[in-house]
Amino acid sequence: MTRAEALAEIDATLLRIGFLRDASAAFIPKWRGRIRAFRGELAVRVEVDDLDFARPPRICLEDRGAVDGRLYPHLLPASLAICYLDSNAAVLDRYRPGGTVLWCIQQAERVVSEVLRGAADRDFAHEFNVYWGLPVFFSDLPQDFEGKAAVAWVRLRAGYEVPVLAPHGKFATVFSTLHRKNGGGALDEIPCAAIRVDAALTIDAPDRWPPTQWARLSEWLDAVTPGTRIEVEAALIAARGNVRSVALHARNGVFMLLVTIPAVFRKLEFEKSRPGAMKGLLERYGVKFTVSTYGVERIDEAFVYGRNMNGEIPLAGKKILLIGCGTIGGYLGHMLAQNGAGTLGGQLILIDDDKLGPQNLGRHVLGMPYLDLNKAEALAQFIAEQLPHISVVGEPRDILEMKPRMYKVDLVIDATGTEAVSIAVNDFVVGIPGDKRPGLLHVWILGNGAAAQGLLHLGPETACYKCLKPDLAGEGRVGMLRGETELARVAGCADSVFVPFPVSASVQAAALGLEMVLDWGRGMPRALQRNRLLNPNQAHARKDSRIAPSPRCPACSSR
Known part of the structure; x- marks a missing residue:
């Protein structure tokens, strides 16, 4: 529908209720007419500056004397614009412009009637910040x-x-x-x-x-x-x-x-x-x-981190140790902080002994200002500058040096995506006595961004990371890949081979990890092994599950 056609339809619809378009309004189309309210009819002006109706039409009272010079809820004092619709709570139909504008006028008419009758005065408390200043x-x-x-x-x-x-x-x-x-x-x-x-x-x-x-x-x-x-x-x-x-x-x-x-x-x-x-x-x-x-x-803390969670902050007061601040850990660390990790007496500890290099920029949350800085320290600095009230520390150390810290936290997160490191972390945590053992979450990417997987270990009754593949050379219990993983090589000796995948895989793996951490923080972990299919051509779907420990696991079966 063209602009001219939309305006013509609005003209025809509003004419039936006595509204006429203001010919002098060159840029923003305006219609004037009268609505029925508690005290009789009132003159109003309807302005439609968005024919896509992403923004609702603006409807204003024309006669300031109609409101007796007093303040009313849902009626802006300066412009007498009527607050008749929350644009986040309704979707207006751009393909029926005439009917849409008519419906908006009817909503404004209803609100004005309630306002002038005094039925809406109780809303002053809810909107008080608007009237205070x-x-x-x-x-x-x-x-x-x-x-x-x-x-x-x-x-x-x-x-x-x-x-x-x-x-x-x-x-x-x-x-x-x-x-x-x-x-x-x-x-x-x-x-x-x-x-x-x-x-x-x-x-x-x-x-x-x-x-x-x-x-x-x-x-x-x-x-x-x-x-x-x-x-x-x-x-x-x-x-x-x-x-x-x-x-x-x-x-x-x-x-x-x-x-x-x-x-x-x-x-x-x-x-x-x-x-x-x-x-x-x-x-x-x-x-x-x-x-x-x-x-x-x-x-304040309660508002910033509780607003999007209906007032709850599941990670507040918790001590969380994040191992690996690379492509998954970088995004996950920032997401954890945005959801309240490190607030209200808690702490977010970041561990990584690697530096951010040019090769990382294409799929890392950090950018140019942090080049050649340690990833853990740089990520901690980034979080502290972006978000208030976060207790966050970056440790530029090898994880094997940090094992004693695992006794003192509530949750350890392995976001290294490196199987050998994950096995080592898993072995140490499952060896911690039950009353001191923290929760342990592993999150990783399969293949060339084919899928993301996560496993949450919460004690002897739950599977550990090694339970997923007791024999290193054997088949895994939660496999999803359809084929082989392609490797890429750059000039050099050490670290010359890497797995190419898009940054979207990193973000979705981090999001999966965050979902599992939030459920852990709420005390409702549900499925402890979760899967996200990212590329159906490279992997097949797999249901989330609460996988049982393996009796053949060399890490946890004998402990």
Whole structure:
């Protein structure tokens, strides 16, 4: 359907309900008409700037007097745009443009009717951050935190600084590291009191919002969260400076407020008589103390690593040892960190004694800036720069030197993809006494990227890596390959032969490993041996299973 055809269909459909296209709108097509709402008919404007309907049409009230000058949920104050649809929750039909726009108008009509009737006022709490102020600050306050906090301007990149709110003296290493890396000095922490509010903040009087003076702010605090005004007042009295900040840490978010001292009270004698004078001034001259409100976006551990997991962080608090930071381990290490490994008291330990070379760039998570650096150390540096709150360390050592560390972790991951190393790691771990033995996950690629496989060993009752092929020269128990693996050779002696496969195989093997680690972290490991077919021409499919230990296994059968 051409653009002209789509517009003609919308014209015809909307004409039936009395909407006409605005001929003066040259770039963004607009239609004007009326919708039925709680108080009768209201004039609206419909703007369709995307005929693919990846974005829903924008629908705005035309008459500002229709809303009585008060604030309403689902109605943006500046533009009177109606929030009638979550674009992530519905798919609009681009092949029926007329019907699609008509359906959107009907949804807007329903929302406006509920809003004007007052039925949607309860949604103020859910949308409170929209009405409080623009999201200027980042909050790194832990859940339920209250007490001494601070704000520091952090230089995330050259020419771009953001204010970050965090517990006083406990700014995450990633912030100070980035700040220095981008030319900043030591972080300058500005004191800010964080007050815990055991309620969801909302709007008390939509016709007098937002609060711009202390008198109105204190009235609002008394209405929505009794007792909090006294705490905020005490924090303002205890603070110093002409602008004093308080963070309200509520159930529905963190909200910043700044109170500015009137110029007439910025005198030396006032500072000397503080705090008694401040309390009296707030009570008598509350309308003179201006209030600025700012939204806050969370960047704390629980939010960053729990948001995509419905609030859970299965790997938090766990000590995980990742052996091999090559093509599989590089991606897997980063994925583990993104899912909370190394957070909330846990640690992510990376082991590899190899350096990143030009031959690795085509299928490694690291790039040019890390050339000729040890892979484990470079990956740890990369993770620490990319993600906050991660306790990660890179060890440039041979795994055989690291065996004693395996006693002190919860999970060992072998991502070397090298059978000889995997056998050695397996032999050591299965020899650790049961009460001290960590979980052991192996993940590897078959052939030239034909398939990815993983095995999780959780004790004597489960198969170990050697159980899969008790005889080195014999057939494996979980084979998938259809033919031989092709090798490639480069000039040289040692390490001149390698197995070519695309980076997609590395990413999918890492993803398989992550799935198994997450299930382990949840205590629901399910199938301990898993398979992912990547190239049906080179391998056949195999079901995931909980394979039994082999009585002929030289590693675990005699222990």
